[in-house]
Amino acid sequence: MNVEVMGSWAGLVWNALNEVESMNFKQLKKVTKLKEKELYAAFGWLGREGKLNFAEAEGELVLSLNK
Numbered sequence: 001m002n003v004e005v006m007g008s009w010a011g012l013v014w015n016a017l018n019e020v021e022s023m024n025f026k027q028l029k030k031v032t033k034l035k036e037k038e039l040y041a042a043f044g045w046l047g048r049e050g051k052l053n054f055a056e057a058e059g060e061l062v063l064s065l066n067k
């Protein structure tokens with residue numbers, strides 16, 4: 001796994017979240033077709049850039065963009 005690949009995963013997540021207000025982990029996994037470890041790498045990338053909000057609703061991880 002290299003930085004360019006992780007950046008492309010982050011782009012997939014960002015694009016998916018840019019279309020909606022928020023999405024839970026399962027929805028995001030389905031939409032992006034990324035594996036769990038790939039999603040976590042993308043979350044780390046976007047989180048480090050301050051572009052991602054994490055919340056919990058009804059026991060599930062919910063993500064949204066920090067706009």
